Amino acid sequence: MESSSAASGGSTRREATRQKLYEAAVTLIAEQGFSATTVDEIAERAGVAKGTVYYNFASKSVLFEELLRHGVGLLTASLRDAAETTARAGGSRVDALDAMIRAGLVFIDRYPSFTQLYVAELWRTNRAWQSTLMVVRQQAVAVVEGVLREGVEGGEFSDEIDVPLTAAALVGMVLVAALDWKSFQPERSLDDVHAALSRLLQGRVSGRR
Amino acid sequence: MESSSAASGGSTRREATRQKLYEAAVTLIAEQGFSATTVDEIAERAGVAKGTVYYNFASKSVLFEELLRHGVGLLTASLRDAAETTARAGGSRVDALDAMIRAGLVFIDRYPSFTQLYVAELWRTNRAWQSTLMVVRQQAVAVVEGVLREGVEGGEFSDEIDVPLTAAALVGMVLVAALDWKSFQPERSLDDVHAALSRLLQGRVSGRR
DNA sequence: TTGTTTGAACTGACTGGTCAGTGCAAAAGG
DNA sequence: CCTTTTGCACTGACCAGTCAGTTCAAACAA
Structure with missing residues (x-):
């Protein structure tokens, strides 16, 4: 079950997407707070589809x-x-x-x-x-x-x-x-x-x- | 037109209600944050109806x-x-x-x-x-x-x-x-x-x- | 005292909108 | 191929704010 790749520093495609999501989320939540920030906003700022957020993280x-x-x-x-x-x-x-x-x-x-x-x-x-x-x-x-x-x-x-x-x-x-x-x-x-x-x-x- | 009572420091009924609302709001918002706190919760903890909140304050x-x-x-x-x-x-x-x-x-x-x-x-x-x-x-x-x-x-x-x-x-x-x-x-x-x-x-x- | 009026204060069911999370078929991508 | 991403429609819960109606207490009247 374990991914045989994952390699060293985490340069998979997935890792890059997660990083983009972190960056989008951090600024939005800093400005507005957690509850006032929507998942749609985070996805939009990160430039990914909403479904991708849920593919990468279990929840907000x-x-x-x-x-x-x-x-x-x-x-x-x-x-x-x-x-x-x-x-x-x-x-x-x-x-x-x-x-x-x-x-x-x-x-x-x-x-x-x-x-x-x-x-x-x-x-x-x-x-x-x-x-x-x-x-x-x-x-x-x-x-x-x-x-x-x-x-x-x-x-x-x-x-x-x-x-x-x-x-x-x-x-x-x-x-x-x-x-x-x-x-x-x-x-x-x-x-x-x-x-x-x-x-x-x-x-x-x-x-x- | 002016209320001849109102007396001294603001012991009207209204003032008491506002005070109760402050006290309820401050603990709830400290715990949960502004957006995560609902007006219903504030009203309930203050022991008043939701409408009373809006009678006393223009908005959340x-x-x-x-x-x-x-x-x-x-x-x-x-x-x-x-x-x-x-x-x-x-x-x-x-x-x-x-x-x-x-x-x-x-x-x-x-x-x-x-x-x-x-x-x-x-x-x-x-x-x-x-x-x-x-x-x-x-x-x-x-x-x-x-x-x-x-x-x-x-x-x-x-x-x-x-x-x-x-x-x-x-x-x-x-x-x-x-x-x-x-x-x-x-x-x-x-x-x-x-x-x-x-x-x-x-x-x-x-x-x- | 007892009844009546007045207006401020309060009530809570209701509305319209928002949003987290889902489902899925199809398209990259590596 | 197998993983990841996309796009988008959909659902169900939740919630800010509204409003027609009710309560209360003070003021006044008889």
Whole structure:
């Protein structure tokens, strides 16, 4: 029963169609929300027939769930990579956090719609994909928590910090700042935004220059 | 022609009904989103007939818009009060920021559903109430920006900080940390959460204890 | 007190439209 | 060939908004 092909990266025709559907769905749902977006719209924007959507995904919700999994997977990988690269280069944990902030900004810069949609759904309850969302969220936040914990163990961070809460706050800081950047001052450069957040992270806000 | 009663603060029957509708709508929409929430559900939870919803509000969207205005109004007033009280008591700008963080937490503690719904809608585009949302958002963020600006002018904060972006980041920090608190560790005390965020604000994360 | 009027507030069955999901024959496509 | 896509008609559920009719309480009358 198993497809003997499927090969490596997934360059089948089917994979290409799914990718087109993801891209169409992500922007539409980010703009309008899940319920307000119709399957017909998604199909039209992706340039495929409605039947194709149902050939590739069991339902509208399943399409959305796989989209979430896919997107958060990319983000998690990127954060992990930032942390590891910093560590391998002999950077401190603060450097690692800083690198992760940048990785977060780069991600949001590249996939603003996905980020928007993710934030809109994250704290909802009573939705079909809620459990999926919890799992992937935890994977991403865990990367930040890991760095914080290492920093505490190594004496670089105060052992009074609350690791999960601080991680959440840091993620929130980047998320909201970046969404505001994209929404209200899209002309600013990533470096600029990164510098402002770095300053905040390192407590260089209070304390005169 | 004018009703000679109506008395003081708005204790008419109509006002009571509208309040019930707000309360019903805010939890339902926070859980399910605007489009997935039906007017029938709202009416049922409020304990009124569907027609009553339309007697009191022109449409589902208008109900939602007035709800947003009402809620953000409360938050803005509370932030402003925190800043002013601190100033009048001779506190520094950092103290004012800290007081505003606490005010934010108190608000979210009392109205978690509203907060949830607000975050979910804030960065959407192409929605009827988008402009309303921008206006009220700006009112709230402006309070934070004001304190930051005063701090820069008075030399208490570095003049290199980016005021709008830093304000957004601070708001995001509190918002996301608080939503995580309510969603995942609701048993923790407000003081506890406040302490963790204060620490982060004052850069007491890095730097060993 | 008791009856009557008035208009605001409320009710809920109904309508017209929308949309997720189906079914299928025929056409790419690889 | 075997998989995938197309095109399109169809169904059944669901839902925003309407409207003719009912309730309620205050004001006034007798």
